[in-house]
Amino acid sequence: MTEVSLSFVGRIGAAFTQVVGGLADKTPSIAAALVVIVLTWLAGRITFAATRRVLSQRSTAAHVDVFVARFARAGVIALGLVVSLGIVGVDLTALVASLGLVGLTLGFALRDVLANSVSGVLLLLQRPFTIGDSIAVAGVEGPVEDIRVRDTVVRLADGRRAYVPNTTVFNEVVINASHDKLRRFEVCVTVPAGMEPLAALEQVRMAVSAVPDVLPEPEPDAVLSFVGSTRARIVAHGWVDTGSTGLDGARSAALLAASVSVRGKGAQTC
Numbered sequence: 001m002t003e004v005s006l007s008f009v010g011r012i013g014a015a016f017t018q019v020v021g022g023l024a025d026k027t028p029s030i031a032a033a034l035v036v037i038v039l040t041w042l043a044g045r046i047t048f049a050a051t052r053r054v055l056s057q058r059s060t061a062a063h064v065d066v067f068v069a070r071f072a073r074a075g076v077i078a079l080g081l082v083v084s085l086g087i088v089g090v091d092l093t094a095l096v097a098s099l100g101l102v103g104l105t106l107g108f109a110l111r112d113v114l115a116n117s118v119s120g121v122l123l124l125l126q127r128p129f130t131i132g133d134s135i136a137v138a139g140v141e142g143p144v145e146d147i148r149v150r151d152t153v154v155r156l157a158d159g160r161r162a163y164v165p166n167t168t169v170f171n172e173v174v175i176n177a178s179h180d181k182l183r184r185f186e187v188c189v190t191v192p193a194g195m196e197p198l199a200a201l202e203q204v205r206m207a208v209s210a211v212p213d214v215l216p217e218p219e220p221d222a223v224l225s226f227v228g229s230t231r232a233r234i235v236a237h238g239w240v241d242t243g244s245t246g247l248d249g250a251r252s253a254a255l256l257a258a259s260v261s262v263r264g265k266g267a268q269t270c
Contacts, residue, residue, distance in 0.1 A: 033084040040080025048073040068125070112167075113150065119166035120149040133178035138168050143178075181243040182215075185251040188270030189258050190231045197224055197232045200262050204236050207261035213250040214238040233270060234258075 051069040124147060129135050134143045135154065140162045146153040152169050154162045177183070187208065191200045205222035214220060218239050226233035236258055240250040259269050 029088050033087045036080055036084045036087060040077055040084070043080065044073040044076045047076045071121075116150045116166045119170035120147070120151075123147060123152070123166055123170060128174055129176045129179070133176055135177065136175040137164060138172045140164055178242075181241050182239060183242050183247050184218075184237055184239050185247060185254065186235060186237050187251060187255040187258050188225070188233060188235050189255075189262060190233050190268050190270055191262055193228065193230050193232060195232075195262070197227065197234075200232070201234055203261045204234050204258045207257040208236045208238045208254045211238065211250065211254045211257050213240055213245040214254060215240060 048069045051072045052065050055065040055068060129144055129147075131144050131147060135141070137154075140154050140156070142154045142156045142162070144152060145155050145161065149166075151163045151165050154164060156162055189204060191197065201222050201224060205220055208214060208220045208222070209216070215238070220236060220238040222234055222236040224232060225235045236254070238250070238254050240247055255269060
């Protein structure tokens with residue numbers, strides 16, 4: 001029993017001596033790897049700060065600047081770790097092959113998540129809209145509350161939140177109602193066929209032009225969109241600056257003014 005114990009202890013001691021000897025032999029490599037890791041950490045911080053500084057001069061979206069800067073820092077750190085492992089003596093070919101196989105497996109399993117993530121990154125970089133913009137995409141309309149890596153959060157008119165996958169946002173047609181402050185609205189009224197259409201047309205146009213929130217330039221217009229045996233339809237357009245005026249309020253005021261201008265003659269709203 002004692003001989004077995006001594007043999008076991010001897011094996012442990014030999015293994016420990018071998019490990020210590022191996023570490024001693026690789027001390028210069030380990031020290032060099034640690035130096036590379038420290039330099040990589042410093043380079044990552046410098047890259048992060050420099051990237052944010054450069055992007056802040058051309059971008060107005062701070063969250064996008066931070067995201068890109070973090071991505072750049074992660075790339076620098078990953079490169080430094082690979083170099084450190086190579087210095088220590090790790091077989092990078094086998095490591096890359098293993099990581100590639102794992103990445104391929106995860107890619108198939110998480111392809112939808114990865115697709116949304118990539119689309120989110122592209123949306124953050126291209127910035128077709130920013131937080132606070134009112135957009136319409138895939139049947140969802142409202143102001144953007146957040147742009148995340150996986151989805152875009154939109155506040156609906158009834159107070160609910162819609163989480164639209166970024167692949168949908170990236171591949172669908174997106175209407176950004178907040179990008180340009182100059183917006184056009186449309187109102188419609190119908191007048192009896194017995195009324196002179198051109199006279200009614202001018203009355204509607206003047207009524208829309210007289211609304212305080214309607215801009216004089218571009219000049220409001222009115223056209224006959226339909227003339228039937230009993231009624232004619234008049235469609236008028238006006239422009240407002242949504243930076244100082246609500247579009248819905250201006251449209252309602254213009255519709256009221258247009259209908260009042262010809263209501264005595266039997267006119268109705270469309």
